[in-house]
Amino acid sequence: MMADGRQKNGGARRGAGRKAIIPEAIRLQGLEAGRAFALKFLEDPQVLETLVALARAGELWAGLLLALLPYAYGKPTEQVEHGGVGGGPITIELGRTRDTRATH
Numbered sequence: 001m002m003a004d005g006r007q008k009n010g011g012a013r014r015g016a017g018r019k020a021i022i023p024e025a026i027r028l029q030g031l032e033a034g035r036a037f038a039l040k041f042l043e044d045p046q047v048l049e050t051l052v053a054l055a056r057a058g059e060l061w062a063g064l065l066l067a068l069l070p071y072a073y074g075k076p077t078e079q080v081e082h083g084g085v086g087g088g089p090i091t092i093e094l095g096r097t098r099d100t101r102a103t104h
Contacts, residue, residue: 038072 041047054060070076084090 034071038068042068042072 051060051065082090
């Protein structure tokens with residue numbers, strides 16, 4: 001307590017500041033547990049039956065699968081292909097640009 005009767009509220013509060021670094025072994029253990037759960041969930045015949053029924057009814061929330069599939073089977077690699085017209089090479093024309101604005 002302070003001299004005028006107020007309670008002291010300053011200083012570091014619990015949870016403030018830099019967070020503790022999680023050791024790699026514990027982080028990997030958590031990832032493996034998540035992968036095991038996702039695999040067990042997605043490969044359960046009753047769960048698959050329910051997911052198919054929901055999909056056929058148009059009531060399947062895609063976010064559920066988008067969240068679980070990477071845990072179970074890994075995130076797919078993304079490939080971006082760059083190409084010109086019709087998939088051919090990209091053509092670049094070098095030269096001066098002409099100013100189309102009126103000059104006075």
